[in-house]
Amino acid sequence: MSTSSGTPESWISSFCSLLGHEYFAEVSEEFIEDDFNLTGLQTQVAMYKEALEMILDVEPEDDDDEEDEEEEDEEDASGDLQDGAAGRAHGERRHHSRVASDLSVIESSAEMLYGLIHQRFICSRAGIQQMSEKYELGHFGVCPRYNCNQTRTLPVGLSDIPGEDTVKLFCPSCLDVYVPPNSRFQTVDGAFFGRTFGALFLLTFPEYDLSRSGAETAAQLTRTTTDDLVMIDGMYARNIAPGLGRDKIYEPKIYGFRVSELARSGPRMQWLRDKPDDMTILDEARWFAYEHGEHGPDSDDDDDDESMNVNNNSTTTTTNNNNNNNGSRHAARRRLAGHAAQRQRRQQNRSPMNVDANGAESEL
Amino acid sequence: MDDYGTESDSDYTSYWRDWFISSRGNEYFCEIDEEYLTDRFNLTGLNTEVQYYQYALDLVTDVFDLDCDDEMRETIEKSARHLYGLVHARYIVSTRGLSKMLEKYKKADFGKCPRVMCNSHPLLPMGLSDVPSLKPVKLYCARCEDTYNPKSSRHASIDGAYFGTSFHNILFQVYPALVPAKSAERYVPRVYGFKVHAAAALVRWQNGVRDGMRRRLRKMDVESGFNGEEDMEDDDDEEEEEEEEEDDVGVVEGGDAAARRLLQQQQQQLQLAEYRGIAAAVGPAGLGADSQMGSVA
Numbered sequence: 001m002s003t004s005s006g007t008p009e010s011w012i013s014s015f016c017s018l019l020g021h022e023y024f025a026e027v028s029e030e031f032i033e034d035d036f037n038l039t040g041l042q043t044q045v046a047m048y049k050e051a052l053e054m055i056l057d058v059e060p061e062d063d064d065d066e067e068d069e070e071e072e073d074e075e076d077a078s079g080d081l082q083d084g085a086a087g088r089a090h091g092e093r094r095h096h097s098r099v100a101s102d103l104s105v106i107e108s109s110a111e112m113l114y115g116l117i118h119q120r121f122i123c124s125r126a127g128i129q130q131m132s133e134k135y136e137l138g139h140f141g142v143c144p145r146y147n148c149n150q151t152r153t154l155p156v157g158l159s160d161i162p163g164e165d166t167v168k169l170f171c172p173s174c175l176d177v178y179v180p181p182n183s184r185f186q187t188v189d190g191a192f193f194g195r196t197f198g199a200l201f202l203l204t205f206p207e208y209d210l211s212r213s214g215a216e217t218a219a220q221l222t223r224t225t226t227d228d229l230v231m232i233d234g235m236y237a238r239n240i241a242p243g244l245g246r247d248k249i250y251e252p253k254i255y256g257f258r259v260s261e262l263a264r265s266g267p268r269m270q271w272l273r274d275k276p277d278d279m280t281i282l283d284e285a286r287w288f289a290y291e292h293g294e295h296g297p298d299s300d301d302d303d304d305d306e307s308m309n310v311n312n313n314s315t316t317t318t319t320n321n322n323n324n325n326n327g328s329r330h331a332a333r334r335r336l337a338g339h340a341a342q343r344q345r346r347q348q349n350r351s352p353m354n355v356d357a358n359g360a361e362s363e364l
Numbered sequence: 365m366d367d368y369g370t371e372s373d374s375d376y377t378s379y380w381r382d383w384f385i386s387s388r389g390n391e392y393f394c395e396i397d398e399e400y401l402t403d404r405f406n407l408t409g410l411n412t413e414v415q416y417y418q419y420a421l422d423l424v425t426d427v428f429d430l431d432c433d434d435e436m437r438e439t440i441e442k443s444a445r446h447l448y449g450l451v452h453a454r455y456i457v458s459t460r461g462l463s464k465m466l467e468k469y470k471k472a473d474f475g476k477c478p479r480v481m482c483n484s485h486p487l488l489p490m491g492l493s494d495v496p497s498l499k500p501v502k503l504y505c506a507r508c509e510d511t512y513n514p515k516s517s518r519h520a521s522i523d524g525a526y527f528g529t530s531f532h533n534i535l536f537q538v539y540p541a542l543v544p545a546k547s548a549e550r551y552v553p554r555v556y557g558f559k560v561h562a563a564a565a566l567v568r569w570q571n572g573v574r575d576g577m578r579r580r581l582r583k584m585d586v587e588s589g590f591n592g593e594e595d596m597e598d599d600d601d602e603e604e605e606e607e608e609e610e611d612d613v614g615v616v617e618g619g620d621a622a623a624r625r626l627l628q629q630q631q632q633q634l635q636l637a638e639y640r641g642i643a644a645a646v647g648p649a650g651l652g653a654d655s656q657m658g659s660v661a
């Protein structure tokens with residue numbers, strides 16, 4: 001699965017096979033060896049150099065390939081020399097000089113460093129590919145929510161800064177995050193996965209069939225066959241929160257009678273699991289165009305490109321927009337080719353509305 | 365059945381039930397009172413539901429003394445468990461039963477909500493059907509009002525009918541003070557600090573639904589149960605702003621640029637809110653999709 005050295009004894013693969021580290025992908029050595037990928041980590045990790053050497057299984061100073069011996073040597077010889085400074089003077093015996101406590105510091109630094117590299121790696125092309133293989137195999141578990149019908153989840157962090165929160169599971173079906181069921185994951189830092197991975201995964205693999213199986217999927221298929229391939233806001237409509245919506249909301253009942261919304265204990269959170277029956281309502285940019293143009297929905301065919309292009313152009317439009325009418329008009333023409341109304345509106349220079357359109361689009 | 369005192373140690377009253385509720389996998393059950401079990405009225409209709417009903421009942425009430433082979437004993441044992449479960453569904457909606465289950469709820473005997481934003485709120489067991497052997501037990505979180513699968517497989521095989529579809533709702537009808545405060549806090553998927561458009565559009569739509577509900581409730585003078593009831597519109601804006609601020613901490617970029625972006629986003633947010641109002645008003649005419657726009661407004 002990994003492109004790393006392949007020896008089962010490498011630090012990376014032994015780290016990934018530890019109990020509780022099942023969510024980790026094996027970062028390829030090429031990725032770590034590219035200094036660009038490590039930009040800025042030097043300041044975040046103590047004993048950076050030693051930690052990096054440990055991850056890559058390289059002997060300090062002399063580059064021999066006996067990977068496993070390092071730790072043993074250090075154990076045996078820890079008494080020989082008192083401190084690191086002395087060891088440094090003695091060139092080749094330097095790695096023998098580390099005392100046991102030193103080693104555990106490096107070990108934990110290495111774990112931290114690996115985690116932070118991992119956060120970046122899984123957002124790279126190779127990394128996200130590897131994670132998708134793990135996802136296919138169900139390594140990350142399934143959503144505990146009943147109406148999500150065992151949708152497979154993705155590991156995410158709620159923060160990119162280490163030490164703030166543990167790893168959580170993101171369910172693409174209900175767009176919510178859950179605590180992993182097994183307590184052994186409560187020692188894994190969420191920053192090692194990062195905030196970006198979950199959402200980026202969905203954008204990278206838009207064709208994934210998120211709803212996994214069962215009669216419910218079949219029932220759903222009949223309902224959504226028409227908009228199966230409809231793109232909304234840059235995603236397939238069927239993949240936007242398939243676990244939400246009218247018949248996926250829990251309806252509290254007492255002896256068969258629904259509990260009223262007006263009751264003190266009545267339902268208050270149904271919005272959280274709700275979704276429009278017709279997903280095209282979420283295509284805010286198009287709605288805006290409709291409302292401010294005089295012609296109706298005649299441009300259905302360019303829908304897809306349009307929502308894709310919004311991705312690329314939103315930054316341009318944001319910067320151009322405020323006063324620069326010409327610039328924004330140009331951007332708008334590229335974005336919504338054929339929307340004469342859009343251009344017309346901009347010519348009228350209704351400035352608050354101008355920014356408004358961008359507000360909707362640059363949300364991305 | 366009459367030889368009540370023939371057993372050598374008759375001082376214990378609930379040998380079988382003690383064993384049952386303390387055995388592994390039965391942590392969700394509470395102990396049914398002897399009185400409740402012996403009142404025939406409470407058992408109405410169960411004799412047709414349970415095989416060897418009388419023997420099973422005897423076993424549950426510890427007066428079983430039939431000499432039979434192991435196979436028969438096993439069958440009766442199974443029936444007894446089924447009977448106990450069915451009576452349990454009725455018992456836990458009685459006053460005594462509710463208070464017993466409440467104690468277990470407070471101790472979080474049924475587990476805690478796996479949803480991160482629920483902050484480990486205790487769960488309640490529930491059935492999706494009152495008919496036995498249809499659906500296994502699920503867990504209900506009163507905070508997010510959703511249902512979850514039990515973590516452990518030994519609980520996942522318990523029949524949901526042993527708890528029923530009404531119990532957890534009745535509990536909060538009887539103890540309205542226990543209804544937890546609702547929170548609009550939620551997870552927003554992001555890529556490098558930026559919201560993902562599709563998800564963000566859905567969130568905006570959902571917020572519209574929520575605000576609609578809160579407006580309805582306020583009109584009817586009903587407590588919505590959300591924190592910060594009075595200033596619901598401001599409330600939302602604040603939330604958004606907080607989110608944005610948090611963003612800027614997370615994203616590594618120049619302070620100046622971050623501040624500018626924050627300002628810009630706030631502006632956009634405000635204008636977006638405005639725009640949504642317009643959209644609701646203009647929508648039906650524009651597209652002829654009245655019903656959907658109606659639900660937004």
